[in-house]
Amino acid sequence: xxxxxxxxxxxxxxxxxxxxxxxxxxxxxxxxxxxxxxxxxxxxxxxxxxxxxxxxxxxxxxxxxxxxxxxxxxxxxxxxxxxxxxxxxxxxxxxxxxxxxxxxxxxxxxxxxxxxxxxxxxxxxxxxxxxxxxxxxxxxxxxx
Amino acid sequence: xxxxxxxxxxxxxxxxxxxxxxxxxxxxxxxxxxxxxxxxxxxxxxxxxxxxxxxxxxxxxxxxxxxxxxxxxxxxxxxxxxxxxxxxxxxxxxxxxxxxxxxxxxxxxxxxxxxxxxxxxxxxxxxxxxxxxxxxxxxxxxxxxxxxxxxxxxxxxxxxxxxxxxxxxxxxxxxxxxxxxxxxxxxxxx
Numbered sequence: 628x629x630x631x632x633x634x635x636x637x638x639x640x641x642x643x644x645x646x647x648x649x650x651x652x653x654x655x656x657x658x659x660x661x662x663x664x665x666x667x668x669x670x671x672x673x674x675x676x677x678x679x680x681x682x683x684x685x686x687x688x689x690x691x692x693x694x695x696x697x698x699x700x701x702x703x704x705x706x707x708x709x710x711x712x713x714x715x716x717x718x719x720x721x722x723x724x725x726x727x728x729x730x731x732x733x734x735x736x737x738x739x740x741x742x743x744x745x746x747x748x749x750x751x752x753x754x755x756x757x758x759x760x761x762x763x764x765x766x767x768x769x770x771x
Numbered sequence: 772x773x774x775x776x777x778x779x780x781x782x783x784x785x786x787x788x789x790x791x792x793x794x795x796x797x798x799x800x801x802x803x804x805x806x807x808x809x810x811x812x813x814x815x816x817x818x819x820x821x822x823x824x825x826x827x828x829x830x831x832x833x834x835x836x837x838x839x840x841x842x843x844x845x846x847x848x849x850x851x852x853x854x855x856x857x858x859x860x861x862x863x864x865x866x867x868x869x870x871x872x873x874x875x876x877x878x879x880x881x882x883x884x885x886x887x888x889x890x891x892x893x894x895x896x897x898x899x900x901x902x903x904x905x906x907x908x909x910x911x912x913x914x915x916x917x918x919x920x921x922x923x924x925x926x927x928x929x930x931x932x933x934x935x936x937x938x939x940x941x942x943x944x945x946x947x948x949x950x951x952x953x954x955x956x957x958x959x960x961x
Contacts, residue, residue: 639937641912648918648929674944677893678912682806682815689801692819696797696826697790 628654634667642672778843779836786833797826800844803914804851810909811855813898821858825850841923848910848924856902889947896946897939904939911936 628636633655640647644655658664776792778799784792804825809818828850836846897905903925910921922932 635937638940639933640918641940646917674893674940675912677890678897678908678940678943679915680890680894681913682809684802684805684809686802688819689797689805692805692822693794693797693801693826695819695823696830697794699823699827700790700830 628658630658630661630663630667633658633664637667637671641675641678642668642670643675644668779838782829782833782836782838782843785830786836793826793830796829796843800847801826803844804847807848807851807909807914808855810897810913811852811902811906812858813905817855817858821851821854824854845920845924848914848916849926852906852910852925856906859902892947892950893943896943896950899946900939900942904935904942907932907935908939908943 628651636647636651636655644652644659647655659668776795778796781792781796785796801822804822805818808821808825809815812818812821825847829847836843897908900908906925907921910916910924911918914921916924918929918932918936922929925932925935927935
């Protein structure tokens, strides 16, 4: 590998030889230790740092988007078409949607009483309501 | 459901309609979907919609996911990048806000200001790249994927990915250099 080839590779893959394609690394490591190679990598590393800048996504924001997804799925599921546990005897199956609805109502009332008011819906609580509605357990969400 | 159950196993459950497994996947990867969408689409507002649509696709298409061919995250990157590129191509996409605003506050050390200014210049240059070059830069540099993984996420060959990456980096450098010269020239004129 010549220093020009090394420079071109650094301009492509950046200043960290360990992130270059595996077959190139052994030769590149040797050149990286030379004064010319060190300077090439240092120049590219500065750009790498700026390009690696990551937008901060808060947990709250991610939860809000997740809630919107669940809401859209729930909206697209006709009432009474929720999945019924296979273990439920067929004569009791009609109870499942009714029990699911009753659980939602109870949960909604208790949340309204217990939780402080906020303009935006509390994402964790609403997700909890969705999951109870769909027959899953609240403990699976690890909520406080 | 085990706390550390692999993503790929969870997708299998999602294919069977398991909302708890789906919730676990969103808990793990919604942040990834939003930040990649934000960088590639160049808009925070669009990013939330893209991430939402991406997970709806995970829900509806989980049955088509093949764990023997790719990891779940590679599949998710692919969905998000494709949606973000499509969004970006729409003529009326929102103003670029990736560079963000600098909030007024106490004076900061010169070094911090210079570094921040450099990052803003790079952000602006990245936001101006063609969508596929930007996606290549985001997947490789921001997400830390290898060339092979990023190429798989974009459904292109490693050679094609290399070409996108080198053109992307070169364009960012050229834009930053041009900006430096403009700023330097303006200073000299004073």
